[in-house]
Amino acid sequence: MGLFSSFGGHLRYTDGLQVDGAFSVAHINYGASPEFNGLDGRQLAQSSRANSISSSSRIKGVFNARFAFDGTEAGCSKSDRLELWKSYWLEYIRAFDLLTADLSKSVVTAYIGRHAVELGFKYILLSRDEAFPPVHRLDELSRAALSGPSGQESYLDFVVAFCEQYSRHIEDGKVEYFRFPDYSGGRFFAGNRLDIHWLSYNFALILLKLIHYTGLDEEFCL
Structure with a gap:
């Protein structure tokens, strides 16, 4: 079994990085979330994030919005x-x-x-x-x-x-x-x-x- 086989076993050092993955906003449209002991991360701090971009289900114009959110919030x-x-x-x-x-x-x-x-x-x-x-x-x-x-x-x-x-x-x-x-x-x-x-x-x-x-x-x- 090759290294990092959970990614399909096809990763090579010559592959290009997906740089958009370094922006929090770019992740939102994929519908994924971290898991916390079986709990969907979208359920955490919901009231504190009520008006946050992190509560959006989809972002239009991701490229233009890429600097709008950095993955942290104030006012928890x-x-x-x-x-x-x-x-x-x-x-x-x-x-x-x-x-x-x-x-x-x-x-x-x-x-x-x-x-x-x-x-x-x-x-x-x-x-x-x-x-x-x-x-x-x-x-x-x-x-x-x-x-x-x-x-x-x-x-x-x-x-x-x-x-x-x-x-x-x-x-x-x-x-x-x-x-x-x-x-x-x-x-x-x-x-x-x-x-x-x-x-x-x-x-x-x-x-x-x-x-x-x-x-x-x-x-x-x-």
Whole structure:
């Protein structure tokens, strides 16, 4: 099976790029949309996008309108923003679940799992109407998300402790770990002896705990 066979197996490096695909407006007429854990992306933030070009079913004169929309919006309501964060989080969980089965030893799997955990902590803070720290470190985010009485449930034992030790002794504070092979201060990736399956096990368990903590068990039929 050739590389990128899902595109029909006919892609060649000599093929021309479809540059119109770099414009958000050009995508609208194809009727497609991203999927978020089975949910059609067109259903997200509908009220906040009511007067947006992204709510149009078809665009006339795509070429002339190509600069009219850049794929982002201002003025998202609190409820729509929370729903967007939830949808992103659940989709990363779904992708991580698939990767743990198909790429169990890949650093990409570890990265997606770690990012899903980060999204979970930030979703928890947003659901409490709290601003999350402008950081990506799991130690700081876990402490912020699971502070207070509600974070003292016994099933959450060691979640913060794991995130603190992981941030210190695997990432060494380098939040781009698993994304890139070198880091600030002249450091480079030396996780050559990491057991990715073991790391993913812990990320998966943290995610199950956070799913239950946020009352979203039914989203995955748990």
